[in-house]
Amino acid sequence: MRTHPTGRQLRIGNELRKLREQAGLTATQAGKLLGVKQNQISNMEAGRVGVSPQRASTLAGHYGCGDRELVSGLCDLTSQRGRGWWEEYREVLPGPLLDLAEVEHHARRLRAAVTVHIPGLLQTPEYAREVFRQDVPELSPPDIEHRVSFRIKRQTVLFRDTPTPHHAVVHEAALRMQFGGADVTRRQLRHLLDTSEREHIGISVIPFAAGTFAGSGQSIYYFTGAVPQLDTVNLDQSHGPVFLDSEAQLEKYRVLLGRMESTALGETESRALIHDIVHSL
Incomplete structure (x- = not known):
């Protein structure tokens, strides 16, 4: 589990939280839809655990998000993994x-x-x-x-x-x-x-x-x-x-x-x- 999520990871979690709240669901309810515990949803929304494009798409579907362009953009954001050149400056x-x-x-x-x-x-x-x-x-x-x-x-x-x-x-x-x-x-x-x-x-x-x-x-x-x-x-x-x-x-x-x-x-x-x-x- 990450202790210091990057800005991108935090943004992904924040966008997932927005979609869940717009759907009127609690983290516990969202977890049941996904088949995971409530703390797993909380950790995803806090950027502490990774979210794959597939999982982001599944969550958006559970939340009733019909904006295909937004879902596609969010999945693209989750796929931007890997070590960028900026990581050499981490220390x-x-x-x-x-x-x-x-x-x-x-x-x-x-x-x-x-x-x-x-x-x-x-x-x-x-x-x-x-x-x-x-x-x-x-x-x-x-x-x-x-x-x-x-x-x-x-x-x-x-x-x-x-x-x-x-x-x-x-x-x-x-x-x-x-x-x-x-x-x-x-x-x-x-x-x-x-x-x-x-x-x-x-x-x-x-x-x-x-x-x-x-x-x-x-x-x-x-x-x-x-x-x-x-x-x-x-x-x-x-x-x-x-x-x-x-x-x-x-x-x-x-x-x-x-x-x-x-x-x-x-x-x-x-x-x-x-x-x-x-x-x-």
Whole structure:
């Protein structure tokens, strides 16, 4: 039995619990339908024991879930087993960071909206290093290098054979924040321009001239799952990633991201603004 379930394992259990509760069944009743004891259902819902695609499908059937796409997406989530590259960092980085990499790895689409930092998946190593040097409490040099290498490895989702589409909304403030000085910032912005030329990567800038806007002050990362119910929101906090997945939370951040995207300049205008900032450094 697992003592420290991963984010994916917890999410599977949470989704099964939602389906059971929507069916109006107790864990004891669900166990009788499946032919197991109540604690087996509780352990599955807590992520402490594994759930096969077949068992997930059987449970969804017992719970009367007629949403075939949701059941298929949930079964796909349960089949995402195996040791991912992020596991090599298990002893040196906090668990939520590994959960972040796993969610990114399996997401169908990535969206981000940031106001102070360049989005992590679009950072250069030297820029990321300067960001981590500002952490409180202060990180040791080895810890910084672990985080930098981990962040750069996460970026493989954008450059693998079948890259994940990514659209980022970046406030002008993030473009002008000189982490590491003008030279580091200049190289970071040129990297943004280079990556934005890829068909699957879009970057839109909210200029200072836009004034106030919904979602200002937040760093939001949105991961699209197989179906909307399996989407995930990550709020990038100083103490680490915070994951949200309730229906109300997902809808809230869909609306916020939509408003931020509509406030931003078009991608061509955004590239022009980034070019201007580079030349001003």
